Amino acid sequence: MRIELLGVGGAFSPPEAGHTSALIYGGLNLLLIDCGSRVFDTLRRRDQEDGLDRISHINAVAITHLHDDHVGSLGSLLFYRYYVLGKETEIFCGDQLRPKLQSYLSAVLGDRVFGRPGKDLHLEAPAASGTVYSWGCAEPTPGIHLRPRQVLDAPGEPDYGFTLWEKTGKPESSVFWSGDALFGRFVEDGDPWGFQTDSCAGLLFCDCSFSPRYPQTVHAHLEEYKALPEHIQERIVLVHHNGDVERHKKEIEGTRLQLGVPGAVYAL
Ligand SMILES: [Zn+2]
Numbered sequence: 001m002r003i004e005l006l007g008v009g010g011a012f013s014p015p016e017a018g019h020t021s022a023l024i025y026g027g028l029n030l031l032l033i034d035c036g037s038r039v040f041d042t043l044r045r046r047d048q049e050d051g052l053d054r055i056s057h058i059n060a061v062a063i064t065h066l067h068d069d070h071v072g073s074l075g076s077l078l079f080y081r082y083y084v085l086g087k088e089t090e091i092f093c094g095d096q097l098r099p100k101l102q103s104y105l106s107a108v109l110g111d112r113v114f115g116r117p118g119k120d121l122h123l124e125a126p127a128a129s130g131t132v133y134s135w136g137c138a139e140p141t142p143g144i145h146l147r148p149r150q151v152l153d154a155p156g157e158p159d160y161g162f163t164l165w166e167k168t169g170k171p172e173s174s175v176f177w178s179g180d181a182l183f184g185r186f187v188e189d190g191d192p193w194g195f196q197t198d199s200c201a202g203l204l205f206c207d208c209s210f211s212p213r214y215p216q217t218v219h220a221h222l223e224e225y226k227a228l229p230e231h232i233q234e235r236i237v238l239v240h241h242n243g244d245v246e247r248h249k250k251e252i253e254g255t256r257l258q259l260g261v262p263g264a265v266y267a268l
Contacts, residue, residue: 001025001144001166001173001268003203006042008260009243010180010209010219011069017243018042018262019069022177022205023054024164026144030057033162033177034064037072040080042262055080060090062146064179065159066100075108094148094160151181153218163201173268176201180240183220201235202268205260208238210248222251230256237266 002025007018019036032039043055055077064070081087093101145165153159161181165174209219225236233256241248241260248259 001164001175003175003205003266003268005205005237005239005260005262005264005266006039006046007036007262008239008241009069010240011067013241013243016262017241017245019072020207020240020260021070023058024144024175026166028057029059030054031144031146031164032058032061032077034070034179035061035072035074035077036067036069038069040073040076043077046263056085056087058089059087060092062092062148062162063097063101064093064161064177065097065153065157066104067157067180070180071101071104075105078105078109092146092148094150094158096150096158097160100158151179153180153182174201175268176204176206178204178206178220178240180207180219182218183224203237203266204235205237205239207240209240210242210244210251225257226252226255233257237264 004023004025006021006023008020009017010020013019015038019034019038019042021032021034021036021039021042024031024033043058046052047054058077058081061074061077063074078089081089091101091105143166145163147163148160149163151159151161159179159181161179162177163174164177206225207220208225209217209221211221213221213223219240222238225233225238228236237258237260238248238252239260245259245261252259
């Protein structure tokens with residue numbers, strides 16, 4: 001599996017950090033995770049810079065939650081693919097997010113575009129949290145499985161992380177994407193993101209604020225990751241951070257943590 005980070009910042013990070021999102025490469029198809037307000041422009045700029053035609057190959061988008069830094073340019077991407085490229089886009093999200101995302105898309109795209117199965121935008125949502133979805137890829141490249149897991153975040157706002165793996169892949173080649181989340185906890189079972197389990201992901205892309213922890217926080221903080229054992233730290237890529245890359249690199253010196261930067265590519 002190949003993962004390209006498009007952006008690594010949050011809502012208030014400097015523009016050059018982008019908004020935290022990633023492309024998952026599966027053969028000719030691309031899966032986009034989150035589409036914050038800066039992401040569509042980032043995609044167009046990257047395509048112009050290196051000549052790759054990412055936007056036309058993004059046939060699926062997975063959304064963690066509905067904050068603007070995660071969904072703010074989804075409408076532009078869907079419109080562009082539909083009207084300019086003539087292509088539909090499949091959308092995945094967790095079950096509790098589905099009605100909210102449908103309302104959002106109805107408002108943003110209009111009913112004429114939204115909700116005509118088989119013709120226009122195709123919204124796929126899990127029947128239940130934890131349902132495994134298969135994102136089909138052109139043969140012979142194996143498909144990618146996508147499993148939403150609800151994570152703890154701001155009260156009343158459903159927020160999901162995702163576990164992703166190739167159909168024929170091994171556990172160590174799987175990836176966990178946290179979404180915006182308090183440190184290391186799923187809603188359904190309190191499982192600590194698989195940090196300690198045999199089936200843990202090979203790489204974990206984790207929400208990390210570099211600000212000191214404060215009582216009402218809805219994010220995980222650097223001090224919490226620093227307390228993890230080294231063999232877990234070395235599998236963690238910090239994303240959704242404050243966006244000051246040079247300063248953050250100094251702040252994680254002496255740890256095994258990795259800092260996510262825009263444009264970084266990982267292969268598992
Ligand atoms: Zn965010």
